[in-house]
Amino acid sequence: MSLFATFSRSVALAVMLVIASPAALAQLEPTDEQRQAAEEIADSLRYGHYADINFDEQWSAEAFQRYLDILDGQRSYLLSRDIEPYRHLERDMAETLFDGDLDDAFALYNRLSERHTARLEWLLERLDEGLSFEFDSDERLEVDRKDAPWATRESELDELWRKRLKNDALTLALTDQDDEQIENNLRQRYEGQLSRLRQSESEDVFGLIMAAASSTIDPHTSYLSPRQSESFDIQMSLSLEGIGALLQADGEYVKVSSLVPGGPADRAGVLEPADRIIAVGQEEGDMVNVVGMRLDNVVDLIRGPKGSVVRLDVVPAQAVDMTRSQIVEITRDTVSLEDQAAHSEVINIERDGKLHRIGVINIPTFYVDFDAWQAGEDEYRSTTRDVAREIESLKKEGIEGIVLDLRNNGGGALQEANSLIGLFIDRGPTVQVRDAQGRIQLYGDTDAGTTYDGPLTVLVNRLSASASEIFAGAIQDYGRGIVVGAPTFGKGTVQTLNDLSHGQIKLTRAKFYRISGDSTQNRGVEPDIIFPSLIDPERIGESSLDNALAWDTVQNVQYRRYGSPENTLAALTSQHQERANENPNFRYLERQSTLARQLREQHTSVSLNREQRQRELEAQEAEQLSLENQRRRALNLPELDEWMDARSDNSQSEGSEADAANEEDKDKDMPVDRAHVLEAAEILLDYAHLQGAQRMAKR
Known part of the structure; x- marks a missing residue:
């Protein structure tokens, strides 16, 4: 079984299918290949998924609702009477999937397509009539309509879209654009959306239906079309030339879900998680508005040859209004192993007239040069080998403790998480993996001895996921060190990629559990000392994803405790809080x-x-x-x-x-x-001193 313990890859693929509502004038129909693939996907979900799925009427109702949310999540196009002929899918969605009978699901999409196309044409007609807005009324526009009832009359939606058009115009007016610029920009936006929607194909519709079925079960199970399978292969080889940012659909916007460590965007420092991209341009020429554009089309615009420049119009995550955007430039590049390699520094802390030295090792991802490893080369690169070298270097610097910085580390090779733990413990289990049949496989470190047995702190944040959570959880369970930072992502599931007769399916097959028996799923790893964070857990993290599998436990395994850091937490937290209160x-x-x-x-x-x-x-x-x-x-x-x-x-x-x-x-x-890293070093120094005092007391 191939274990994908990489959070960033799974998120990138899971979100590729949840895209803005497409539309087309032609009546799209399912192909025989898609009907066959639907049956294969249904069998894969029934017999291969980790969860025990009951494909009953309740599941059908949830899948149908999910399909409606994907098609028209803001209740902006369809009327209640448009949906009524297809209400039987609330009880028949499972049967539709297992029989490959996709006709009604396609027909509902086609109805949405007609409504969506007509609405864009309606907007363009309003522009043809000339904008005559007076922005002096007391009107307000509701920004989130996901819980709104379906409109019963077209006049209700006309009023909604009148306000939306007015808001679009006002948003541009607040950026000091004149009437002509506003009209030109809006016309370009709506005509672009209409052109793209008319180019939709049956594969797009099939992807939406399968997204509804798979995401009803969990957010990391997904269908990959032949085109998306090719894109995934490119991502796996790290040969993709782009900006090193993973994108996610968020309503009609595209937002940044995470940055690839060491990638162009990460190095440039101009993008952050939850930023929204509203336009894309090349080094020269006009910016292309991407509001309402399909996610994969936005990705295609951002990709480009190494060394070329892409311009992004970005609304920062902390901005309170879409008018507050800024254009940033990023030079495209490939992400090499060297860019993601572990590296270290020494932080000097002065206390009571004495200088103390704390080592910090930054680990952007859990990597291994698989080609060199499989070829039997002695000096292949890996996280564990590189961290071991950094530890030896820091020892020569006379450090009093080591901070392992796992912030923004989305995971990677599971074997590296296991072997890295082995640098800090003398053999032992590291993680449990339970499959759909309830069988548990135990992974661990089998090498005797440790590379470093001194004071240790692990620094994490909301973007620390999967293999990072396994490592941090094991250090916590062993009592080998303390964990500080923000609660982690909560990606505690394992996916495999299986071929279909048409495309592929990424399927959740197992769950990770700590050696204490706790799952890392959904809850993540709770730090011993929590730092404030600007990453919103309601927008980023497993618990923010629809239908995420629940947290649970299994039996713990036998393992040796190396210490009792919990006995020092009250003192450590008090000292930390004193500094935090004084730290601007x-x-x-x-x-x-x-x-x-x-x-x-x-x-x-x-x-x-x-x-x-x-x-x-x-x-x-x-x-x-x-x-x-x-x-x-x-x-x-x-x-x-x-x-x-x-x-x-x-x-x-x-x-x-x-x-x-x-x-x-x-x-x-x-x-x-x-x-965060400076305070982690201060806490580690406190911890080292407390440990020293405890040892002296025992003597």
Whole structure:
């Protein structure tokens, strides 16, 4: 069984199918190949999936609802009477799948296609009539209609789209575009969407139906069309030339789900998880609006030859309005093993007039040069081998402890997670894997001895997933060190990729469990000491995904405890909190996280009154700017005039990282990345001193 323990790959594929509603004038029909593939997928789900699936009427109702959500999740195109002829699918969706009888599911799509096409033509007609909006009313537009009832009359949707058109125009007006520019931009947007929708093919519809069926079971099971299978093969070989960002559909927008460690976007520092991309352009020429564009088409626009430049119009994750976008440039490149290799540094901490040295090893991913390994080469590259070399180097530096930085590490080779744990323990189990039949396979480290037995801290965040969670959980269970940071992603399932007569299916086949018996699924690994984070767990993470498999437990295994860090946690937490209360970066993170949550809860509708919208926007950004400048004043950094400047300022400072003269400014100016690693080093020093005191007391 091939184990895909890589979070980033599974997310990239799972989301490829959940795309914006397509439309076409032609009546699309299923092919014989697709009917056969549907039956094969049904059998795979019934007999091969980890979960015990009961394909009854309840499942059919959920799958049909999922299909409607994929087609028209914002209840913006279809009327209730459009759906009624297909309501029988609420009880027959399973039968549809097993019999390969896809005609009614296709027919519902075709109805959606007609409505979607007509609506875009309606918008273009309004533009032909000339825009005459007066942005002075008290109207508001509801921004999330996923729970709204289906409209019964077309006039209801006309009113909704009148407001949407007005909002689109107002959004552009707030960026200081004149009437002609607004009309041209909107016309380009709607005509582009209409052109793409008319090019839809039966394979697109089949993908939507299979996405509804598979995602009703879990978010990582998915059908891959022949085209998507080819794309997956490119991703597996790391030969894809692009920006190194994994994208996800989010309504009519495309958002960044994660960055490939060491990739072009990661190095440039201009993208962050949950950023939304609204337009794509090449080095020269016009930007192409991608709002409403299919995810795979957006990916095609961003891809390009190595060395070329792509421009992205990006709305930052923390922005409270779609008007606050900025254009960034990224030079396309391939991601090599060297770019993702583990690397280390030494952090100096001064206390009581004495200098202490803490080693930090950053591990971007769990990698191994499979080709060299299979060829029997002695010096092949791998995470474990590289980390072992870094440990020996740090020992020579006289370090008092080591921080392993697993932030943003989405996983990788399972064997490397096992062998890496072995550097810090003397043999023992590392992870349990349970299959659909309840059989448990135990993986572990079989090599005697340890490479490092000193004080250890593991630093994680919300984007630490899969193999990273296995490692962090094992260190925690063994009592080998302490885990600090934010709760991890919660990707605790195993997928395999199986060929079909038409395309492939990625199927969840097993679940990971810690040696303590706890699953890493859904809940992830809870740090011993939690740091504030700007990554919203309601938007990023397994628990944010629909139909994620539940957390559960299995029997624990026998293993040796190396220590009892939990006995020091009260003291460590108290000392950490004292520093955090005095640390401008930590205060900023805590307050910014709270503010972002409050703004998200308040942002259920937008004003269509220009002055009111401007006031609301300015008030929200004033709060964000105030927090940023409070931090800057405390650190003797220059204050900013606009909140959006903080992002570009931080990305510029990252480029000077190699310049030793700028190290102090870099530490001050990177509120998330640097503050977390510096505090992890402080906590580790506290831990080392407490351990030393305990040993002295025992003597």
